[in-house]
Amino acid sequence: MSSDPEKMMSKADKMTKLTLTRWSADWRGATELYEQAANGFRAANKYEKAKVALEKASQGQVMQSSPWDAAKHMESAAALAQKLSIWDEVADFYKKASELYVECGRAQPASDALGKAARALEDVKPEVAIQLYTDACEILEEDGRDQMAFDLYRACASVYIKLEKFADAATFFLRLGVAADKCDATNSQCKAYLSAIIVYLYGHDLKQAEKCYNDCSQIDAFLKSDQNRTASRLLTAYNEGDIEEIKKVACSSTVSNLDHVIIKLARKLPTGDVTAVQMNAGDDLDEDDLT
Amino acid sequence: MTVIDILTRVDTICKKYDKYDVDKQREANISGDDAFARLYGAFETQIETALEKAELVTKEKNRASAVAMNAEIRRTKARLAEEVPKLQRLAVKRVKGLTTEELAARNDLVLALPARIEAIPDGTAGGPKSTSAWAPSTTTSRPDIKFDSDGRFDDDYFQESNESSQFRQEFEMRRIKQASGDQGLDMISEGLDALKNMASDMNEELDRQVPLMDEIDSKVDRATSDLKNTNVRLKDTVNQLRSSRNFCIDIVLLCIVLGIAAYLYNVLK
Numbered sequence: 001m002s003s004d005p006e007k008m009m010s011k012a013d014k015m016t017k018l019t020l021t022r023w024s025a026d027w028r029g030a031t032e033l034y035e036q037a038a039n040g041f042r043a044a045n046k047y048e049k050a051k052v053a054l055e056k057a058s059q060g061q062v063m064q065s066s067p068w069d070a071a072k073h074m075e076s077a078a079a080l081a082q083k084l085s086i087w088d089e090v091a092d093f094y095k096k097a098s099e100l101y102v103e104c105g106r107a108q109p110a111s112d113a114l115g116k117a118a119r120a121l122e123d124v125k126p127e128v129a130i131q132l133y134t135d136a137c138e139i140l141e142e143d144g145r146d147q148m149a150f151d152l153y154r155a156c157a158s159v160y161i162k163l164e165k166f167a168d169a170a171t172f173f174l175r176l177g178v179a180a181d182k183c184d185a186t187n188s189q190c191k192a193y194l195s196a197i198i199v200y201l202y203g204h205d206l207k208q209a210e211k212c213y214n215d216c217s218q219i220d221a222f223l224k225s226d227q228n229r230t231a232s233r234l235l236t237a238y239n240e241g242d243i244e245e246i247k248k249v250a251c252s253s254t255v256s257n258l259d260h261v262i263i264k265l266a267r268k269l270p271t272g273d274v275t276a277v278q279m280n281a282g283d284d285l286d287e288d289d290l291t
Numbered sequence: 292m293t294v295i296d297i298l299t300r301v302d303t304i305c306k307k308y309d310k311y312d313v314d315k316q317r318e319a320n321i322s323g324d325d326a327f328a329r330l331y332g333a334f335e336t337q338i339e340t341a342l343e344k345a346e347l348v349t350k351e352k353n354r355a356s357a358v359a360m361n362a363e364i365r366r367t368k369a370r371l372a373e374e375v376p377k378l379q380r381l382a383v384k385r386v387k388g389l390t391t392e393e394l395a396a397r398n399d400l401v402l403a404l405p406a407r408i409e410a411i412p413d414g415t416a417g418g419p420k421s422t423s424a425w426a427p428s429t430t431t432s433r434p435d436i437k438f439d440s441d442g443r444f445d446d447d448y449f450q451e452s453n454e455s456s457q458f459r460q461e462f463e464m465r466r467i468k469q470a471s472g473d474q475g476l477d478m479i480s481e482g483l484d485a486l487k488n489m490a491s492d493m494n495e496e497l498d499r500q501v502p503l504m505d506e507i508d509s510k511v512d513r514a515t516s517d518l519k520n521t522n523v524r525l526k527d528t529v530n531q532l533r534s535s536r537n538f539c540i541d542i543v544l545l546c547i548v549l550g551i552a553a554y555l556y557n558v559l560k
Contacts (some may be wrong), residue, residue: 024337147499185498187491226484257492 008033009053013073016060031060035073042080042212051080055093071100075113082120090120091128098139106132108145111136115152126159133159137175146179150188157195158261166203170196170212181219189219190227193253195262197231202265206238230254246270327381328398334371334378340409341367345412364411371408378404 004016012033016025034057041050058073066103078093094117118129133156140149155177160169173196180189193216200209213231216222230249237245249255250266258266309315341364348364351357382397 085492145502147495185495187488190494226487253481257485257488257539 005044005046005049005053007039008037008040009049012037012056016056021139025063027060027063031057031064034060038076047080047084051077051084053090054080058096067100067103068106071097071104071109071113074100075116078264079115080111087121087124089118091125091132094120094132100133102139107139107145108148110138111148111152114139115155119155122155122159126163130156131157137179141179147183147185149179150176150185153192154259157199158259161199161261161265166199167208168207170199170203170208173199174212177216181221186221186225188227190222191258193219193222194227194231197234198255198258198262198266198269201234201238201269206235209238210235226254243270327378327384330378330381331400334374334404337367337371338411341371341411349412368408368411372405375401375404375408402495483517 006250012030015022015030015033016027018025021124028289034053038050038053038057041047041053054073054077058070058077061067061070061073074093078090078097081089081093085197094113098110098113098117101113114132118132118136121129121132132208133152137149137152137156140146140152153172157169157176160166160172173192176192177196179191180186193212197209198214200206200212213235216231217228222228230252234246234249237249246269250269255266256263344360344364348357348360351360379398379401382394384399
């Protein structure tokens with residue numbers, strides 16, 4: 001049984017090579033043989049060979065001008081590469097699959113492919129993952145399907161948070177807000193803004209948080225929402241250095257509805273404890289000076 | 292006709308017929324060149340309004356608004372009392388067309404004004420009347436608390452304290468009951484918050500899926516029409532295969548073959 005796929009592989013290879021006797025490659029037959037070989041290899045748990053077979057099958061499909069099948073093969077190849085933990089190949093294959101999907105004019109599967117790639121690489125190569133997430137979001141936005149991009153934005157922001165790059169994470173939440181605005185998804189928009197403010201506060205950046213809050217207050221939908229009130233409570237609590245109030249707000253139901261990464265941040269929020277109290281003292285002194 | 296139209300028409304009609312308003316003309320005539328008369332007229336009107344308000348207070352059930360109205364009346368009284376000297380000065384002035392008797396009369400009027408102002412009931416003099424429902428109690432005055440009415444509030448205040456202690460007890464009881472009610476309300480509010488959040492998430496998810504459903508719809512439509520097409524063609528093909536003519540030919544040929552076989556069999560036998 002294991003020899004059969006090998007034989008099929010070699011036969012298919014021969015079919016694609018141009019020699020004196022063969023003046024045009026028979027891609028159709030070759031692709032079929034490659035697919036069968038790949039199945040055989042997979043059944044035999046020879047993932048490396050299966051991956052190679054799938055690659056060639058995909059190329060065959062490309063030659064036959066059926067990008068859809070080609071993309072599907074590429075994705076399978078990438079999944080196998082993921083199992084084998086060959087991360088570069090994972091990224092490459094998924095990117096190629098995504099390009100092929102775009103060729104078909106199907107944006108959703110394209111971004112799905114990139115999303116899968118990013119998820120696979122999150123732990124191993126976070127920068128690459130972030131790049132992949134961004135590309136996926138762009139593809140969706142170009143196609144006008146912003147709503148699907150929400151999940152990707154959130155995942156990207158959580159990767160940034162893991163990397164402790166809070167400003168970038170907050171930026172992504174604001175981008176989420178923009179996307180939500182385009183689709184009138186006010187609830188997601190307000191949650192995104194509140195998450196951005198919490199991220200800034202967690203990064204000990206009270207000024208940025210306040211600026212962010214002021215910017216977001218310009219937006220009607222946010223102004224009328226629960227999240228707005230929670231944000232203002234949080235910021236006043238921070239300004240007064242009131243730790244109890246901060247904890248209470250962090251446990252409120254509005255915050256508990258956000259992404260679980262943000263909830264974890266919010267529960268830890270008064271880590272900027274010292275800075276909050278310091279800022280408070282500074283404010284008091286200033287007021288005294290003015291009076 | 293709208294309300295606004297009605298109002299404007301009424302206004303114009305009133306203006307037109309103002310010249311027939313005897314009272315108003317009399318007032319206008321009186322206060323024509325005479326500062327004293329004008330001011331005195333104003334005084335009269337203010338005193339009348341204050342008296343009306345005092346009447347309303349006695350009918351007022353709500354203690355808070357009664358207290359507010361009494362305060363207003365006291366304020367008006369104070370203002371009037373301030374303006375009395377001005378009026379007196381004007382009263383002494385000689386105005387043309389005025390007899391000495393009228394001048395004297397004016398002076399008397401002005402002197403009578405302060406008494407009238409004081410007479411306006413503002414909750415201090417009317418105190419015992421409004422608290423007739425309660426048993427009057429002998430009270431000790433509170434010297435350390437000074438009010439501008441020189442402690443005439445005492446009766447009022449102590450009777451208030453009777454009722455206010457009743458109120459206080461009721462208040463405490465109600466507060467305890469409400470504390471437990473408040474807890475229940477808090478829980479309900481938390482539950483509602485969770486429900487609201489879930490509902491809006493569901494809303495957004497459904498919004499997300501609407502265009503997907505539309506796509507599915509169109510794709511499935513295409514697939515159905517393709518299938519129908521294929522079915523029709525298949526039916527035609529099968530019919531052709533099963534057509535009776537072919538069938539008869541098949542049977543005839545079969546008979547011929549069997550006939551030949553039988554003949555050969557007979558011959559070889």
